[in-house]
Amino acid sequence: MKTKIIRILIIGFGNIGGGVAEVISRKKENIAKKQGLVLKIVGIADLKGVIINKNGLSEEDIRKFKTGEKIEKTRDLNIIKEIEHEVMVEATPTNIENGEPGLTHIIAALESNRHVVTSNKGPLALEYKRLMDLAAERGKEIRFGATVGGSLPIISLVKDNLASNGIISIKGILNGTCNYILTRMAEQGLPYEHVLKEAQELGIAESDPSKDVEGIDTAVKLVILANSVFDRDVSYKDVQITGIKDITSEALEMADEAGYAIKLLGEVNKGGCLKVAPRLVPKDNPLNVRGTLNVVTIKTDLAGNITILGKGAGPIETASAILSDILGIYKHNNENDFII
Amino acid sequence: MKISLDIELKDIPGQLILALKPISDFGGNIKTVLHQRDKKTPSGRIPVQIVFEIEESKLARLVERLKEGDVNVARVGKERLKESMVVLLIGHIVHTDIGDTINSVDSTGFAEVVELSLSMPGIEKKSSALFTLSAIAKEELKKALDILKEIAKKKGILVISSI
Numbered sequence A: 001m002k003t004k005i006i007r008i009l010i011i012g013f014g015n016i017g018g019g020v021a022e023v024i025s026r027k028k029e030n031i032a033k034k035q036g037l038v039l040k041i042v043g044i045a046d047l048k049g050v051i052i053n054k055n056g057l058s059e060e061d062i063r064k065f066k067t068g069e070k071i072e073k074t075r076d077l078n079i080i081k082e083i084e085h086e087v088m089v090e091a092t093p094t095n096i097e098n099g100e101p102g103l104t105h106i107i108a109a110l111e112s113n114r115h116v117v118t119s120n121k122g123p124l125a126l127e128y129k130r131l132m133d134l135a136a137e138r139g140k141e142i143r144f145g146a147t148v149g150g151s152l153p154i155i156s157l158v159k160d161n162l163a164s165n166g167i168i169s170i171k172g173i174l175n176g177t178c179n180y181i182l183t184r185m186a187e188q189g190l191p192y193e194h195v196l197k198e199a200q201e202l203g204i205a206e207s208d209p210s211k212d213v214e215g216i217d218t219a220v221k222l223v224i225l226a227n228s229v230f231d232r233d234v235s236y237k238d239v240q241i242t243g244i245k246d247i248t249s250e251a252l253e254m255a256d257e258a259g260y261a262i263k264l265l266g267e268v269n270k271g272g273c274l275k276v277a278p279r280l281v282p283k284d285n286p287l288n289v290r291g292t293l294n295v296v297t298i299k300t301d302l303a304g305n306i307t308i309l310g311k312g313a314g315p316i317e318t319a320s321a322i323l324s325d326i327l328g329i330y331k332h333n334n335e336n337d338f339i340i
Numbered sequence B: 001m002k003i004s005l006d007i008e009l010k011d012i013p014g015q016l017i018l019a020l021k022p023i024s025d026f027g028g029n030i031k032t033v034l035h036q037r038d039k040k041t042p043s044g045r046i047p048v049q050i051v052f053e054i055e056e057s058k059l060a061r062l063v064e065r066l067k068e069g070d071v072n073v074a075r076v077g078k079e080r081l082k083e084s085m086v087v088l089l090i091g092h093i094v095h096t097d098i099g100d101t102i103n104s105v106d107s108t109g110f111a112e113v114v115e116l117s118l119s120m121p122g123i124e125k126k127s128s129a130l131f132t133l134s135a136i137a138k139e140e141l142k143k144a145l146d147i148l149k150e151i152a153k154k155k156g157i158l159v160i161s162s163i
């Protein structure tokens, strides 16, 4: 088998960036053997600085970068242009006001003829069309499976495996924090505030939980699905959003007695529907999943309903989606990228 | 008495009036007319469902009159609500006049609130109400839910509907 080297630059080295380095380290031998792709991380950058080795960073280098022992204190993003690489992984924090800094990173990468794989929702939710157009113009790919549902392969399932189908709607739970809170409230009869605090202590909810509990995070993911799966041209402001803060344990109990769970669902179709709201889900419906799990039901015209569930977040789970996207780029084409 | 009448009309102009005129002649108060153009009968007629209020004593004569006037009467019955969904309200439901909230749906003539149960944990606390919202057809059910949502929004009540 011909061996091909894929050089990767990681921008943003927190949970997810670190997770990507970890899964590459775990899987690279296997990938080289099975797919003939040699993955090399040639650079990492975060707010603290950068580390670069054009022949590939060793695991020791990466560890030292993480601990701060070996770091070049520069924040010069020219590295995206100057360091030769094939795929830029963008994993900086999501910003839904203006998409930055991710938006600038992604544009710089595409303009420098790199493929882009990202878990960062902001740029996709705000500038989907512009980024797709730029990628097409450059003959490069931008893949973003990790932005929606973490490990769940929603976008690749729809685009690849379900390619023969028209997609009628997608509906599901896209925020593990809300699902955890509602599940605990329902099962233990505990009030919202109490469970929220518990979730924060467990690291399931952030110290500022508003993006999750107000339904904003779900809305942003829904926008990405609307634009990518349904070819709509919508932004976060077009979503009708209701969060979970007003749900009481009494209401959950009442729903339970009537055979329902309350879940925060996002729902999008090719027509006008684009909304996030708590809904009554019959207990025997596949969307009724517990804890931090995410789940979506994809309604198709040929295959009927298809439901997938799994972990919607977590460094390794999300990194698995990023790695799958990297490999996906090299599955069919892009021969001319390779260095032999 | 509220009556739901299923009739079948020929697919030519001017047929609906054949059915509506007798109803009003007998003092009936028409609430809704559902013209189901997309659901033709095997004989090519168009099913129409009419919901109206009428004095019970006049109903039999009305049906006679309709039949004389070339209207196929398929079914006469107390109004039947075919579509339904479960709805949960959370908020200060009682203090914001639950009667008025329910009435906003019931007064449509095509939908109503049934099997309501209430949970009121305490005076200052938010209460919850769970009920079934029923309507004569899917579209009407959606309309009723929208009406409910609008009035609930004004009253600061959260509406959670079933999928």
Ligand SMILES: NC(=O)c1ccc[n+]([C@@H]2O[C@H](COP(=O)([O-])OP(=O)(O)OC[C@H]3O[C@@H](n4cnc5c(N)ncnc54)[C@H](OP(=O)(O)O)[C@@H]3O)[C@@H](O)[C@H]2O)c1
Pocket (backbone or CB within 6 Å): A011, A012, A013, A014, A015, A016, A017, A045, A046, A047, A048, A091, A092, A093, A094, A095, A101, A119, A120, A121, A122, A146, A147, A150, A312, A313, A314, A315, A318
């Ligand atoms: N966590 C999940 O489970 C999950 C799941 C799906 C998607 N995502 C998305 O993935 C992205 C990363 O999430 P995360 O959990 O890894 O966040 P995180 O732990 O906060 O990491 C963010 C990283 O980005 C770096 N950074 C911030 N601004 C930067 C800049 N201007 N230039 C370069 N680096 C910059 C930060 O550097 P410092 O450390 O120096 O501050 C940090 O290393 C987010 O967009 C998130 O929404 C996360």
